[in-house]
Amino acid sequence: MxxxxxxxxxxxxxxxxxxxxxxxxxxxxxxxxxxxxxxxxxxxxxxxxxxxxxxxxxxxxxxxxxxxxxxxxxxxxxxxxxVSRTFQNIRLFKELSVLDNVKVANHSLAKHSIFSSVFRLPSFFSGEAKMEEVSIEFLKIFGLDKYKDELSKNLPYGMQRRLEIARALAAGxxxxxxxxxxxxxxxxxxxxxxxxxxxxxxxxxxxxxxxxxxxxxxxxxxxxxxxxxxxxxxxxxxxxxxxxxxxxxxxxxxxxxxx
Structure with a gap:
């Protein structure tokens, strides 16, 4: 400290x-x-x-x-x-995958523009790849990487808690x-x-x-x-x-x- x-x-x-x-x-x-x-x-x-x-x-x-x-x-x-936080009542994006919940918080890593996103330019794909790579690393820390393609609502309660902390942490x-x-x-x-x-x-x-x-x-x-x-x-x-x-x-x- x-x-x-x-x-x-x-x-x-x-x-x-x-x-x-x-x-x-x-x-x-x-x-x-x-x-x-x-x-x-x-x-x-x-x-x-x-x-x-x-x-x-x-x-x-x-x-x-x-x-x-x-x-x-x-x-x-x-x-x-x-400053990042979790909530007393879990507030995951329940219809998104475990991986996408973390990628949402990781959006600052995506340096590509709206133009490159719309027209699917190389910078868009490299930005998306970086977001996915970093997000999976966070999931590994929390023991959630093997559930990355599951909908978050299907995780057991304790894992949903872990996912919420992982998402908060992914915001840096x-x-x-x-x-x-x-x-x-x-x-x-x-x-x-x-x-x-x-x-x-x-x-x-x-x-x-x-x-x-x-x-x-x-x-x-x-x-x-x-x-x-x-x-x-x-x-x-x-x-x-x-x-x-x-x-x-x-x-x-x-x-x-x-x-």
């Missing part, structure tokens, strides 16, 4: 009508960190992700990513700047946001996911912000953890500090906290 500050969130909030969904949110992520964001249902975690990725525009505060203000950027502009992010990646997984799938997250973080020099309810996963791989409750940050610290924080225990973890 370096000391480069990649993401700074200062007093960010958002209001829907009379409801303050998130207020006074402060986060700092340094390059190479793996950080958790936890809290009860309705605490504002996914809303925070939506602000970080341009889906929602904050009504107060400032978001700085890699030194640039992203408050008013559109989702595609945020993605282009180096500096910051990867994972919204409950272990949701619906059995213990072995969750363990495999933990190993996979550690692998891709190291291989791609990623910074990762993770929303997750599985405390075994969060405590096992995160270096620091932020805790939200009713739209407000109530604690941040190491897994050990969070595990023993009275406010966190009362709001979320309960008396029995296990790894």
């Amino acid at each position: 370096t000391n480069n500050l990649l993401l700074k969130v200062e007093n960010v909030g958002i209001q829907f009508g009379g409801l303050k969904a998130v207020q006074g949110l402060n986060l700092e992520l340094f390059q190479g960190e793996l950080i958790g964001l936890i809290g009860p249902n309705g605490a504002g975690k996914t809303t925070s992700f939506n602000m970080l990725t341009g889906v929602y525009k904050p009504t107060e505060g400032e978001i700085l990513f890699d030194g640039k203000r992203t408050n008013n950027m559109s989702p595609h502009q945020v993605t282009k700047s180096g 992010p500096k910051l990867l946001l994972l919204d409950e990646p272990a949701a619906g997984m059995n213990p072995q799938e969750t363990k495999d996911l933990m190993d996979l997250i550690a692998l891709i973080r190291k291989r791609f020099d990623l910074t990762i912000l993770l929303i997750e309810h599985d405390m075994g996963l969060v405590m096992g791989i995160c270096e620091r953890i932020y805790v939200l409750d009713h739209g407000q940050l109530i604690a941040d610290g190491t897994p050990e500090e969070i595990r023993n924080n009275p406010k966190v225990i009362e709001a979320y973890l309960g008396e029995e906290v296990t790894e």
Whole structure:
């Protein structure tokens, strides 16, 4: 991990009508960190992700990513700047093949013009070949290459989760946001996911912000953890500090906290 500050969130909030969904949110992520964001249902975690990725525009505060203000950027502009995400509810292109799902995220590798695409010039075919080559490499990392021609909707649930992460990674992010990646997984799938997250973080020099309810996963791989409750940050610290924080225990973890 370096000391480069990649993401700074200062007093960010958002209001829907009379409801303050998130207020006074402060986060700092340094390059190479793996950080958790936890809290009860309705605490504002996914809303925070939506602000970080341009889906929602904050009504107060400032978001700085890699030194640039992203408050008013559109989702595609945020993605282009180096932020990619997965979703709590899987959002694959279900009628596309596994390979094509990843190629969609890899479109920036295609340097050919619309003209060369329409008239099928050599640059079109070389661009398509490069996209396919890189996409298959991503599928190999996630153990999905043998399913490349399957429709994504036909994959088992755990593999669909893997495919969504592969697609997010194919966009070439500096910051990867994972919204409950272990949701619906059995213990072995969750363990495999933990190993996979550690692998891709190291291989791609990623910074990762993770929303997750599985405390075994969060405590096992995160270096620091932020805790939200009713739209407000109530604690941040190491897994050990969070595990023993009275406010966190009362709001979320309960008396029995296990790894």
